[in-house]
Amino acid sequence: MPKIKSESSRYFENAKELLNKSKIEGDRYEDIKYVQEACGTAYLAILKAIDEYLLKAGVDTKDLPQSVDGYREMLRKYLAVHNGKLTREFEKLYKELHIAGYYRGLIEDVNAIKDIFKSAKAFIEKFRKWK
Numbered sequence: 324m325p326k327i328k329s330e331s332s333r334y335f336e337n338a339k340e341l342l343n344k345s346k347i348e349g350d351r352y353e354d355i356k357y358v359q360e361a362c363g364t365a366y367l368a369i370l371k372a373i374d375e376y377l378l379k380a381g382v383d384t385k386d387l388p389q390s391v392d393g394y395r396e397m398l399r400k401y402l403a404v405h406n407g408k409l410t411r412e413f414e415k416l417y418k419e420l421h422i423a424g425y426y427r428g429l430i431e432d433v434n435a436i437k438d439i440f441k442s443a444k445a446f447i448e449k450f451r452k453w454k
Contacts (some may be wrong), residue, residue: 329375331447334368342436351431358431362424365443368393369416372450377401391417402453412446 338361345357352358373394374387380401388394398410419439423429431438 328452329371331368331372331375331450334364334371335444335447338362338368339440340367342440347433350433352433352436355428355431358436359425359428362420362430362439364441366416366420366425368411369420369443369446372447373397376453380388391421392418408451412442416443416446 327375341357341364342352342361345354347353370388377387378384378399383400388396388397394413395410398413402409410433419430420443424436424439430439
């Protein structure tokens with residue numbers, strides 16, 4: 324029986340697939356549209372990982388966060404005990420993936436995107452460890 328992937332895993336895999344649609348010239352992605360979509364999807368993978376953890380922690384589906392401020396509050400309330408730096412990591416990834424990568428389309432450097440995606444994957448993996 325095949326293992327069922329979590330939603331956060333599916334979203335992160337989709338983000339990588341989107342990124343692979345853009346050709347690379349030198350050290351930059353040629354098509355920023357795919358980079359923006361990939362960054363947005365990777366950010367959603369982070370939110371899905373937090374949601375999955377919160378549901379396992381007993382939070383009702385209707386009480387899941389609906390805004391970035393809601394996620395900040397839930398991180399403080401439910402996850403500060405695991406790692407006090409988690410909120411700072413979330414903030415960094417929010418700014419890099421959601422604001423700079425997705426919303427503004429400011430990141431086109433291949434190595435920068437790879438580093439950000441590596442950080443996002445490590446962040447998501449923390450939640451799998453705590454489930």
